[in-house]
Amino acid sequence: MGTRLKVLNAFKTLHRTRMAVFKDDEGALLAARLKINEEFKKNKNETSEENIQKMIKMGSDVEIVLRESVVQVEHIGHERLLLRPRENLLLENVPYSDAPRKKS
Amino acid sequence: MAARVLQQCVRSFARPSLRLCTRNVAVRAAAAPAVFIHRPLSFAAESPRTRLFGQSRNSVGVFCRQYGDLPPLTLETIKERVMYVLKLYDKINPEKLQTSSHFMKDLGLDSLDQVEIIMAMEDEFGFEIPDAEAEKLMTPEEIVQYIADKKDVYE
Numbered sequence: 001m002g003t004r005l006k007v008l009n010a011f012k013t014l015h016r017t018r019m020a021v022f023k024d025d026e027g028a029l030l031a032a033r034l035k036i037n038e039e040f041k042k043n044k045n046e047t048s049e050e051n052i053q054k055m056i057k058m059g060s061d062v063e064i065v066l067r068e069s070v071v072q073v074e075h076i077g078h079e080r081l082l083l084r085p086r087e088n089l090l091l092e093n094v095p096y097s098d099a100p101r102k103k104s
Numbered sequence: 105m106a107a108r109v110l111q112q113c114v115r116s117f118a119r120p121s122l123r124l125c126t127r128n129v130a131v132r133a134a135a136a137p138a139v140f141i142h143r144p145l146s147f148a149a150e151s152p153r154t155r156l157f158g159q160s161r162n163s164v165g166v167f168c169r170q171y172g173d174l175p176p177l178t179l180e181t182i183k184e185r186v187m188y189v190l191k192l193y194d195k196i197n198p199e200k201l202q203t204s205s206h207f208m209k210d211l212g213l214d215s216l217d218q219v220e221i222i223m224a225m226e227d228e229f230g231f232e233i234p235d236a237e238a239e240k241l242m243t244p245e246e247i248v249q250y251i252a253d254k255k256d257v258y259e
Binding site: 004005008009011012015016037040041044 | 214215216219220223235236239
């Protein structure tokens, strides 16, 4: 049925985002994987359609937050950090405009 | 056109290079399934040929094109890789695993675990499996068949 497919889809996209966001960080990857699996298994026997939809929405919100707001930073040597931004997080180099022009 | 140029080089080179050239042409003209058998020949032929061509590069030039690709898939190698990935999955007992073991009935996994397994297969073989078809793959044998279908592997 459709809902089941949506739940599995949400599960898959969450794991794919986890792999992209925590790339090369084995500890964080494992912790995130266990957390995702735990949360999904906790609500495995939910039957109310409304609750399932809410949980699917929660899952996709978590995925968006992970993808857009979490960046990886690596410790390099002593007291130095290296930022590892993903492609979609880099912005165009335009000067900041307090009152942006409205697109007509 | 390549055959004509090769004929010209044949007249100017000794007999050993003629054998190497025609064999290389045969390799390129053969269809993909035959390449796996001919490939060791073309590898053996390559170093002496390039040495011979290298000697008079300014007169003839390089006109045999080489392509790079992964080694061709066979049903055996697909099966080995699928079983290897499954044995690495922590919720599967490697002793109980066989090609015909059903994930849900024999190995006691649920649909979420099956999604994780299919994701691991996607990462191993490097191509996406759509969800609608992924949820039908319930045994390692079915996964091997599906990958062989998608990658055009016959035997």
